Every structure is written in structure tokens, then in C-alpha cells.
Amino acid sequence: MVTPISGHDLIADNQYNIGHICTRHQCELGRADKLAMKWIGPRGETSSHTFAQLDRESSKCARVLLDLGLVPGDVFFIFLPKVPEVYFAFLGALKAQIIVGPLFSNFGDEALLDRMSDSGARAILARKSYLKKLLRIRGQLPELKYILVTDIDEHQGDGVLSLPKLMSTAPDDFVAPLTPPETPSVLHYTSGSTGKPKGALHGHRSVLMQNRTVREVLQLRDDDLYWCTADHGWVTGVSYGIIGPWSQGVSQIHFGGAYDPRQWFELLQNEKVTAWYTAPTALRMLMREPDEFFREFDLSPLRDIFSVGEPLNPEVVLWGRRLFGKDIYDTWWQTETGAIMIASRPGREVIPACMGRPLDGIEAAIIADDGTPAPVNEQGSLCLKPGWDSMFIAYYKHEDIYRSKFKNGWYFSGDTARRDEAGNFWFMGRSDDVINTSGHLVSPFEVESALLEIEGVAESGVIAAPDPMLFEKVVAFVSMKPGCEWNEDIELKARLHVSNRVSTMATPQEFIVLGNIPKTKSGKIMRRVLKARYLGTELGDISTMDV
Amino acid sequence: MTPMERLEKVFRVVFDDDEIALRPEMTANDVDGWDSLSHTNLILSVEKEFGIKFNQRELLTFKNVGDLLRSIESKL
Numbered sequence: 001m002v003t004p005i006s007g008h009d010l011i012a013d014n015q016y017n018i019g020h021i022c023t024r025h026q027c028e029l030g031r032a033d034k035l036a037m038k039w040i041g042p043r044g045e046t047s048s049h050t051f052a053q054l055d056r057e058s059s060k061c062a063r064v065l066l067d068l069g070l071v072p073g074d075v076f077f078i079f080l081p082k083v084p085e086v087y088f089a090f091l092g093a094l095k096a097q098i099i100v101g102p103l104f105s106n107f108g109d110e111a112l113l114d115r116m117s118d119s120g121a122r123a124i125l126a127r128k129s130y131l132k133k134l135l136r137i138r139g140q141l142p143e144l145k146y147i148l149v150t151d152i153d154e155h156q157g158d159g160v161l162s163l164p165k166l167m168s169t170a171p172d173d174f175v176a177p178l179t180p181p182e183t184p185s186v187l188h189y190t191s192g193s194t195g196k197p198k199g200a201l202h203g204h205r206s207v208l209m210q211n212r213t214v215r216e217v218l219q220l221r222d223d224d225l226y227w228c229t230a231d232h233g234w235v236t237g238v239s240y241g242i243i244g245p246w247s248q249g250v251s252q253i254h255f256g257g258a259y260d261p262r263q264w265f266e267l268l269q270n271e272k273v274t275a276w277y278t279a280p281t282a283l284r285m286l287m288r289e290p291d292e293f294f295r296e297f298d299l300s301p302l303r304d305i306f307s308v309g310e311p312l313n314p315e316v317v318l319w320g321r322r323l324f325g326k327d328i329y330d331t332w333w334q335t336e337t338g339a340i341m342i343a344s345r346p347g348r349e350v351i352p353a354c355m356g357r358p359l360d361g362i363e364a365a366i367i368a369d370d371g372t373p374a375p376v377n378e379q380g381s382l383c384l385k386p387g388w389d390s391m392f393i394a395y396y397k398h399e400d401i402y403r404s405k406f407k408n409g410w411y412f413s414g415d416t417a418r419r420d421e422a423g424n425f426w427f428m429g430r431s432d433d434v435i436n437t438s439g440h441l442v443s444p445f446e447v448e449s450a451l452l453e454i455e456g457v458a459e460s461g462v463i464a465a466p467d468p469m470l471f472e473k474v475v476a477f478v479s480m481k482p483g484c485e486w487n488e489d490i491e492l493k494a495r496l497h498v499s500n501r502v503s504t505m506a507t508p509q510e511f512i513v514l515g516n517i518p519k520t521k522s523g524k525i526m527r528r529v530l531k532a533r534y535l536g537t538e539l540g541d542i543s544t545m546d547v
Numbered sequence: 548m549t550p551m552e553r554l555e556k557v558f559r560v561v562f563d564d565d566e567i568a569l570r571p572e573m574t575a576n577d578v579d580g581w582d583s584l585s586h587t588n589l590i591l592s593v594e595k596e597f598g599i600k601f602n603q604r605e606l607l608t609f610k611n612v613g614d615l616l617r618s619i620e621s622k623l
Contacts, residue, residue, distance in 0.1 A: 043576060081579070105580070106585075108563070129564060129566065130579070132565070257576055258575055258582055259583065489595070492588075492591050495587075495588050496561060496592070499561075499588055500563040504580065504582055504585045504588075507584055507585075507588065
């Protein structure tokens with residue numbers, strides 16, 4: 001039995017390199033032959049990888065990237081579904097001090113273009129079937145030198161290279177350079193209510209908080225088999241699907257298939273998963289299954305279930321207690337925080353619908369509109385005192401927007417909440433127009449822009465509307481040009497266009513046609529008015545509306 | 548065009564991939580991007596292409612492309 005890592009032996013000789021800590025350092029601690037990852041493909045195919053193998057494969061990737069001429073600080077994207085190469089490339093890039101940006105594999109070409117042009121990415125890793133999207137936008141990406149492809153055997157020229165071929169000759173003994181804590185590491189693009197997505201950049205220091213929360217909140221143990229269902233395109237899939245657990249030497253499974261209740265529960269049972277981190281939408285979808293379905297499975301090894309991404313409704317917590325005899329622990333954090341900040345956790349009473357409490361050392365506050373702390377039980381902006389280890393260090397190349405997130409000594413999360421007398425936090429909503437659908441943040445601006453590309457559409461306005469399954473759904477208001485009429489054909493075209501240009505997650509679930517979209521006199525879309533109209537509530541102050 | 552060829556055309560548009568070659572045994576695991584949200588786009592597109600409608604119960608019975616094709620053919 002290997003001794004579990006404590007916070008003190010995570011960093012040896014001042015080496016903060018995440019790639020090193022998750023691989024070579026684990027080998028040095030005696031885990032070389034321990035299972036790091038069992039990958040399970042959509043059809044049940046599997047491959048197992050020890051920490052030593054993870055170290056060697058990631059070292060080869062580091063060498064490949066450096067030999068291609070990438071240098072520390074360059075940006076490298078990963079555009080793949082959940083396959084083992086994701087993890088080798090992610091850790092390899094970090095070993096080489098290259099900034100790594102994981103992307104959702106369902107991103108459309110517009111979403112890819114926004115992120116790659118903003119960051120000036122030098123290389124991207126993809127699979128052959130995604131090449132078409134990338135080649136369509138490549139002409140607009142002068143800084144993109146290489147497209148590495150996981151499933152071609154030969155290089156194709158023009159910088160389209162076979163990763164297997166490059167890996168076959170790469171040495172596997174790369175040693176990560178001594179990496180100071182502030183060295184940039186991971187770049188996650190996140191949506192705002194205005195403008196293009198911003199790249200939240202973290203430093204290698206973030207591993208301190210990701211590791212600590214794995215120990216203190218998820219309470220993972222050395223003999224655990226842990227499953228985080230999140231995709232690596234989502235920050236959870238990185239902080240708690242890669243960095244947190246592997247920095248602690250914990251064995252994980254990664255499942256490359258989609259949501260399927262039977263497949264998921266067979267996996268929990270057959271693999272003997274002991275700790276499971278998933279999302280409220282997935283849990284709500286599981287709640288549709290009859291109780292008999294769950295009685296088929298023996299989940300006795302499963303110790304704890306955690307949830308992240310959206311508020312966890314009380315019904316889900318009560319369902320979990322009834323069916324599994326367990327609490328489901330809610331965790332609150334976001335891309336910018338890099339790690340869990342507020343949580344309920346094993347060993348403490350779980351209050352259904354409550355976010356829990358801040359971790360020790362994390363100072364959270366509810367700030368009222370006037371900038372002062374809100375009274376107990378009153379809603380306000382959920383803020384954090386800056387300085388925690390996994391705090392984002394920049395919006396990549398957007399220093400002004402980064403600074404705007406901090407006011408009067410507080411980081412403003414964009415969420416609203418209240419705090420009760422006991423110090424528990426309760427999520428209330430967003431303070432901006434960003435849509436949280438199934439835990440994914442969707443920018444109304446991106447969807448509105450895509451809709452304007454549909455022939456006949458004059459204006460569009462996009463809002464979040466409550467949804468019992470997705471938490472929030474995307475609702476689009478459109479107005480048509482004179483002589484054009486909205487019909488089923490255009491609606492289908494609009495759905496496909498948003499799916500293929502932005503992402504499937506951004507696809508409006510509902511379209512509403514208006515004579516015109518309410519705007520301020522300066523031309524800004526009044527989403528607040530659209531939302532009030534949708535919900536049938538008071539319109540509020542419309543004195544600035546252009547009529 | 549056969550129903551299978553027309554269905555393949557729909558798949559290529561919905562999933563933005565000209566190289567999709569349908570086989571009856573194919574499932575969501577065989578097509579990049581076939582998730583629950585794009586599945587709605589797929590069904591709406593199939594309904595439009597073939598001028599048919601599926602009911603909720605039918606949708607639950609589709610396990611692969613072959614099931615979908617058989618249902619389409621039964622409505623033509």
C-alpha cells in the first residue's frame with residue numbers, strides 16, 4: 001500500500017509542474033505500477049494505463065510538441081472526444097510548459113474559430129472526422145501551424161500530421177523543467193453575456209487547490225476507483241477528471257460513451273466504482289428510470305456521490321437517499337475559480353438545495369448592489385476574496401475584462417446567492433444573461449450572432465428560461481425581414497445552423513417570432529424584457545427602450 | 548434515391564460530415580456529435596425529408612439506424 005499524499009508532499013523540490021506531479025511524481029512515490037486510468041469505450045472496449053505508462057506517453061507527447069517547434073507559453077488545443085490521447089496530450093503539453101486548452105468535441109466551426117483566433121493557438125489535436133471543420137477555418141488562423149490527428153497513419157502535408165507516427169519515434173524520458181507556480185497552464189474558454197468567449201487562464205499553482213479539494217471534499221482514498229463523468233471540455237473534466245485525482249495518485253475510469261442509464265449503472269457496478277462525480281442534469285435524467293431499474297444493480301462499493309454544474313434540486317437529494325441510501329453532495333465552483341470553493345461534503349449534514357459552506361481559507365460573501373455585505377438571508381452577488389491557489393490568473397489577452405471581475409477587493413462570480421444564519425450558502429441565479437444549460441454556460445451573444453446568419457432573420461434575442469431537466473434552456477426570439485416569414489423549414493435550418501456553428505448545447509429549444517426585438521435607444525438587446533415577456537412577469541423599467 | 552440514401556443525406560447535413568456512410572447497425576456511438584440534443588435535430592430533419600411524423604413511443608424504440616429506417620419505410 002502506497003502512503004496517500006498529504007498536502008506537504010505534493011510539491012517536491014519546488015516543482016509545481018502539473019504534468020510532472022500527475023505522472024512522474026506518482027511513480028517516484030511508488031505508484032508506477034498502479035492503475036491510473038481504465039478507459040472504457042462506447043462499445044465496451046477497454047484499455048488500462050498505469051502511472052508509469054501515463055508518464056511515458058505524456059513524455060512522448062511533450063517531446064512531439066517541442067520537436068515541432070512549440071515553445072513554453074504557446075497555446076495548444078485538444079479537440080477530441082474522451083479517448084486516452086486526451087490525457088497523454090494534456091499532461092504532455094503541461095510537462096513542456098505549453099498552455100493547453102481542452103475543447104468540447106461538439107463545438108462548431110464558429111466556436112472553434114473564436115477560441116483559436118483569440119488565443120493564437122499554434123497547434124491542435126483532433127481526430128480525422130473533425131478535420132473538415134478545422135480545414136474550413138484554417139485560412140483564418142495564420143498562427144495555427146499544426147493539426148495533429150489521432151487516427152491517421154501518415155502525415156498529410158500542410159501541417160496535418162499523424163500523431164501515432166510522431167509518437168512512434170518520440171523518446172519517452174522527457175523530464176519536465178522546474179516550473180514555478182505562476183507558470184500558465186490551462187486555458188478554458190467561458191461564455192459571457194456580451195462579446196466573444198473569454199479564455200480563463202490558470203497557473204500550475206492551481207494543483208494545490210485541486211489536490212486539496214480532492215482530499216477534503218471528495219475525500220478520495222488511495223484504494224478508490226473514481227469516476228468523473230464530465231467531459232474535458234468542461235473545467236470539471238480537467239480539475240476533477242485529470243489534475244485533482246491524479247495529483248493524489250487515485251485510480252480513475254474514463255468512459256468514452258454518451259449518457260445511457262444502463263451502460264452507466266453497469267459500469268458503476270462492474271467496475272466497483274467507489275466515488276462518483278456527476279451533474280444534476282444526468283441525475284435528473286436518471287430519476288426518470290423506474291425504481292426497479294436501480295434494484296438490478298449492486299452498488300455496495302459506491303461510497304459517495306457528488307454533483308456540480310447547476311443547483312442540485314432537493315428532489316434529487318431525496319431521490320438519492322431513497323434509492324441509494326446516500327446523500328448527494330453539491331459542490332459550487334466555476335471555470336474562473338479552478339477548484340471547488342463551496343460544498344457540502346461527507347461527514348457533514350446535507351441540507352437539500354443548499355450549496356454548503358466555503359472551504360477553510362476561502363472567504364465568500366454576499367455583496368449587495370451598493371457594494372456592502374448583504375444582510376443575512378438577502379440575495380446578492382456571490383463574491384470571493386481573491387488569492388486562492390486555483391484562482392484564474394488572466395482572461396487571456398483581455399486584461400481589462402479580467403480587472404472588471406474584481407471590485408472593492410472582491411471577485412464577482414456572476415452568480416447570485418444568499419447566506420443563512422448558520423453560514424450556509426443558497427444559490428439563487430445569475431446576475432448576467434449567461435445561460436446555464438445542463439451545467440454548460442452558453443453565451444446569448446454567440447447564439448444571436450449565429451441566428452442572424454439565417455436568411456430572412458432580421459434580429460434575434462436569446463434568453464435563459466427555466467427547464468425542469470436542463471435547469472435552463474435556450475429560448476430564441478427572432479424578427480423577420482420584410483417579405484420573409486418564419487416557418488418550420490427556417491426553424492429547422494436555424495437549429496442545425498446553431499448546432500453546427502456554435503454547439504449542440506447552444507441549440508435553442510424554443511423559437512418565438514416577434515415583430516421586432518426590444519432594444520435600448522443605443523441598440524442593446526433588452527433580454528430582460530424578453531425574459532419578462534416569456535415568463536409573463538412585470539417588464540420593469542422600460543424607459544430606455546427604443547419604441 | 549433509396550430511403551437509406553435519403554437518410555444518409557440527412558445524417559450528413561445534421562452532423563455536418565460528408566463522409567458519414569450509414570449502416571443499419573450504427574448507433575449514436577458511431578457518429579461524432581450524435582448526442583441527445585442533436586438527436587432532436589436529426590428526428591426533425593428526418594420528418595421533414597420524408598414528410599412523416601414520429602410519435603413519442605416510436606422514438607423510444609429506435610436503438611440503431613436500422614430501427615429508424617424500418618420505421619421510416621413503414622410510413623412511406
